[in-house]
Amino acid sequence: MNNINLALFLYVMIMFLATFIFTSSKETSSSFIVADRNLPENKCAFSIAATWIWAPALFVASSQAYLKGWQGFAWFFIPNILTLILCGKLSLKIREKFPKGYTLPEYMGNIYSKRVKRLYNIEMIILAILSMAVQFVAGGKILSLITGISFLKMSILLGIVALGYSMFSGIKASVLTDFIQMILMLVVGLITVPLLVIKTGGIESVINGLGGINKDYLTISLKSWDLFLTFGLTTTIGLLSGPIGDQSFWQRTFSMNKNNIKRAYIKAAIIFAIIPLLMAVIGFSAAGIGFIPKDTGIVNLEYIIAYLSPSFITLFVIMLVSGLSSTLDSNLCAISSIIAVELKGDIKRNSRIGMILLTIAGLLIANVPNMPIVTLFLIYGVLRTSVFAGTVTTILSNTPIKESNIFYGILLSMLVGVPLYVIGASQSNMNISIFATIFTLITPYIFIKLGGKKNG
Structure with a gap:
């Protein structure tokens, strides 16, 4: 317990010291939002990878590997x-089309109209709030379980830490701390997982667990189709839509030299891949030896607690906090860029107020009793899906779509598809959830095709 508390204290100190030493509170408005469009390629790659490791990623890979074997893990890993x-x-x-831009809503507004821009802003603000809540729920519960400190206090602490260094120097602080956090996650994973496998039967335990705990998913069967419908389809659509509807990633895009963007994202994909692969190995190993956790959603944590010393539990907690914090600070900076474009006056002051309000909103939702983390995650995944078709088509097309078709396609997708998905999820009705997901994805696309191209 004392080791974990000390480690958390040192972690917080490292984040704040790095921010204060290597960035400045006197950043200009432009550098606070987009770092003067000159962020280093490698740091951005690590930052993108860290931002993509939202709270569920550290647990879903292990959980799916444990329950559904290599097939469950593949439906999570490949789309990522x-x-x-x-x-x-x-x-x-x-x-190339919008070299001096700041946000995706701003770009869509310039192409179409203010009301399209407002739709995108609404989607991204709701997404940021729900994403913050997911990180608080996941991190607060795990840290409360391990430290004995109440969930409320731990969730507030997570918010204060991310808020503190993000408010100091904006996107530069976010990218710098993401870089450090990603390094920490890689080092901890590459040390902890091999040792855990060695202690629990070696590579044989991993091979024995490739079909999951019940060996049902070692080969392709009818259960594979059920897995696709219940998990693979929704997850794939939600993940592919992920960065498209999330200003966190567009902010990094606008903060880099244009010539570095493609390489940065390819590097980010490779760096990111290491973490879910390591987490899946834990899940396979646990299934291979027949380990039965109290909660399959956190099987990797329970497996580490069961077979490794407290020192390694402490390391895993630092890994968890790193993943949580990187998403929290990215959300905070994303809100700052949206506010900078929308509000007049002191950009840095307004941005910091927005960060504070976002933190409070996320904490309020997270502290609703029995808030289901998986449901929250899937809901904002479907929300991101609502803007997928319109965004991709607009960016890739040389001729814009008619404004009314973009607007009403996305609006209908949001107003019908997302609430319908919530109903399906709350009633555990797979058919409703699948229909809602597909409806949310294809409705804007149908409107786009029916409307044709904009004149002129």
Whole structure:
């Protein structure tokens, strides 16, 4: 317990000291939001990878590997990698078309109208709030379980830490701390996982667990189709839509030299891949020896607690906090860029107020009793899907779509698809959830095709 508290204290000190030493509170408005468009390629690659490791990523890979074997893990892993590669291609295109931009809503507003811009701002603000809540729920519960400190206090502490260094120097602080956090996650994972496997039967335990705890998913069968419908389809659509509807990634796109964008995203995909692969190995190993956790959602944590010393538990906690913090600070900076474009006056002051309000909103949702983390995650995944078709088509097309078709396609997708998904998720109705996901994805595309191209 004392080791974990000390480690958390040292972690916080490292983040703040790095921010205070290597960045400045006197950043200009432009450098606070987009770092004067000169962020280093490698740091950005690590930052993108760290931002993409949202809270569930550290647990879902292990959980799916444990429950559904290699097939469950594949439906989580492959779309994650493809998503970052796709985002890199779109990022390069948008910088060519909009070299001095700040946000995706701003770009869509310039192409179409203020009301389209407002739709995108609404989507991204709601997404940021729900994403903050997910990080607080996941991190607060785990840290509360391990430290004995109440969930409320731990969730507030997570918010204060991310808020503190993000408010200091904006996107530069976010990218710098992301870089450090990603390094920490890689080092901890590469030390902890091999040792854990050695202690629990070696590579044989991993091979024995490739079909999951019940060996049902070692080969392709009818259960594979059920897995696709219940997990693979929604996850793939949600992940591919992920960065597209998230200003955190567009902000990094607008903060880099245009010539570095494609390489940065490819590097990010490779760096990111290491973490879910390591987490999956834990899940396979646990399944291979027949380990039964109290909560399959955190099987990797319970497995480490069962077989490794407290020192390694402490390391895993630091890994968890690093993943959480990188997403928290990215959300905070994303809000700052949206506010900078929308509000007149002191950009840095307004941005910092926005960061504070976002933190409070996320904490309020996270502290609703029995808030389901998976449901929150899937809901904002479907929300991001609502802007996928319109965004991709606009960026890749040389001729814009009619404004009314973009607007009403996305609006209908949001107003019908997202609430319908919430109903399906709350009732555990797979058919409703699948229909809602597909509806949210294809409705804007249908409107786009029906409307044709904008005249002139």
